[in-house]
Amino acid sequence: MTKNEIFRNKKLGDIKQVAEILGVSHANADKILRRVNSKKHAEAFNILKKIVESREALKKSYNK
Numbered sequence: 001m002t003k004n005e006i007f008r009n010k011k012l013g014d015i016k017q018v019a020e021i022l023g024v025s026h027a028n029a030d031k032i033l034r035r036v037n038s039k040k041h042a043e044a045f046n047i048l049k050k051i052v053e054s055r056e057a058l059k060k061s062y063n064k
Contacts, residue, residue: 009052018047
């Protein structure tokens with residue numbers, strides 16, 4: 001999935017999950033994901049990517 005597809009497919013609560021994993025607030029996680037030059041951007045994006053891809057794979061496996 002491309003970066004745009006990840007952001008397009010994120011759902012309500014995904015940023016909160018990223019925040020919990022990183023140990024930051026919801027607002028900080030949102031800012032980290034918006035700021036490409038942030039120290040934690042790559043880590044936060046990879047977490048979000050795993051969350052979105054896991055959900056899509058689960059939906060795909062149940063829709064067969």
